[in-house]
Amino acid sequence: MQFSQQGRSVRGRLVLVVAGALAVTGLAACGGGGKGSAEGLIRATVKLQSITQQGECEATNVKVTPVQLLPNPPSMANNREFVTEIKLTKAADNVTCTGENTTIPMAPGKWKFTANLPSDPASCERDITAGGNLVVSFKDGELTCT
Secondary structure: OHHHHHHHHHHHHHHHHHHHHHHHHHHHHHHOOOOOOHHHOEOOEEEEEEEOEOOEOOOEEEEEEEEEEOOOOOOOOEOOOEEEEEOOEEOOOOOEEEEEEEOOOEOOEEEEEEEEOOOOEEEEEEEEOOOOOOEEEEEOOOOOOO
16 A cells, blocks of 8 residues: 555656756757747837926826838737837936936837937937947937937
8 A cells, every 4th residue: 555655656756857947948949049038139229318397297108110121020029019118216416307218129120219208209220239329318408319
């Protein structure tokens, strides 16, 4: 009787070990290499500098629109228009608001960034590639980015 319970216990452990190995293998297949991996995905950093509005810093949305994308993007990369919210915080001078945020993964190619700033909307186009300049900075009062 004791032998059969021990046999079940060993079998149970073996099943758990095999299931664990399969789970680890499945996770590695999802995230390891290839066009769908997070390693090859491109994200831009959007920075904003503005002035306070009635003494407060308000979050600002930056619309990101594809202009001309390169063929065969990574499978997890976004290829449609989206919005990135930038939460602004008051600087030490109590007049300036600054903030930054990272975009969702983007397909490589040319993208248009449009920020709704207090003075006027500002926009620019930027080539988003793995080796390129991935920082898009807007300053209130300027109509384009740097």
